[in-house]
Amino acid sequence: MAAETLRSLLGRVRYEVLPAKATEEKVLAHVPRDVVVTVTASPVKGLEPTLGLTERLAAHGYRVAPHVPARLLRDDAHLKDVAERLRAAGVDDVFVPAGDADPPAGPYDAALPVLRRLSELGRPFGELGITGYPESHPLIHDDLTIQSMWDKRAHATYIVSNLCFDPRVLGDWITRIRRRDITLPVYVGVAGPVQRAKLLAMATKIGVGESTRFLTKHASWFLRFATPGGYVPERLLDRGAEVFARPSAGVAGLHLFTFNQIAETERWRRAVLDRLDT
Template sequence: MSPPLIQPPRDDAHHDVTQGYSIEITAKDVEALTAAAPLIPPRTIVAITFLPSEDAQARLDATRAVRLLGFVPMPHFSARRLTSNDDFEGFLKRLVDESGVRRCFVVAGDPPEPAGPFADTASLIATGAFERAGVRTVGLAGHPEGHPHMTGAQCLQVLEEKCAAITARGMKPVIVTQFGFDAEPFLRWIETLRARGIDAPVRLGVPGPAGIKTLMRFAARCGVGASASVLAKYGISITRLIGTAGPDRMLEALSHGLTPAHGEVQLHFYPFGGLEKTVAWIADYQARP
């Protein structure tokens, strides 16, 4: 029998998984990002979401602010919310021209029907617009705990095809996952990716410290596994939904569980409890003995 892909970690295996983290903001978070900037390492990747409640100009302004603060902007594109190819390429051109964007993130988006010609992320990639604009890295969504509209096998197949398409166009794929409360599904999922030959860097989605009810609300909205046993491992009791919780236990499990065989793995923080609070928590975590 061949040995398992991932070898069990040594008892002393440990590293700070928060090094090189990325973080997500909305266009409304620029003031909070400015306040938190002194605690954020230079050239940290900052993702700017594509919310339907924020217009293109607000996203452009936020992207420019990220660049001016010394960070690396990663604006999102929501395929089904783009009304036309001109809408897509015009927005992309302004991001590149005004903020030097070289890294983008693509998602299909929530609407059941597309507002324009793009039904999914593959159709955006296929236009060739990203490489023509000078984009070097394209982010894709990963779903370690499943997708509401695809089987696990379908998710892996689609992810494999999109990574190959991005690479064939001379760009680098990176996979950013939805957030979770448990290290084990993350580790197993990365092992599955690597076994299939998907070697793209992975950024694991981690919820920043937040009120327990807030975390539960986002988990329910995103379809994240949040059973009593999972929450207990994270440090949350469903019989006592008060107070706040941070990802301490999960990060410790990742620190001990990740091995070189998992490939390039870093964290992506979703600041559900507030951007400044999340950045301060990360700085405190990194300062611990």
């Protein structure tokens, strides 16, 4: 059962990438066209690098889900412009977090008002993702993050769970949100086979990007990557397979945080699938 679950999950993946200079080249070289690519946004550089990379990858035939953080939107006109630009590029899937920009660039300080406004604009995107926090958010109480998902459920179509290294915590969180009648499908957020030295180099070089910023707030997580045997993605997935396989869990697939180690992530995925097929 665990092998079947792992094979299924690895066949339904999303790769989160940061909009760095070499990202487009790496995606083209290593990511199959049937893998959804999600592009983060920087509170320092703004939305333009995200939008530009999204347009180029979409033109190459990828299904792209850009991050559009609420706090990076200057005003209602900016939101409309972003939506129109993405629709013109053929994008039908957008991930809307609150974002880290402090202070916000405009009137939106949380994701819900943006989701509501997109509904008022006629729901220009078929898919809208929101964030879930299996491990506690550094600034928001757990009850509030779950209430937030409840409030967003009428506008969003799926949840992406933030990084978590404990299958028990993931399972408990999924059970908890389902008990609250939050029925949106969940993409389980998992770090790929990250090399700590490369991760540190990426964090130092870019210094931005929601996934990198969130990780740097949790220094103990670096130890998981550094300790021999401390973190192996398939071990986490194998231990959580029983929960992930339950129909009641509503797990739609995996959201793999690549931290731009794109080639390494795809090689790992293919190697695991090959092992499962032998």
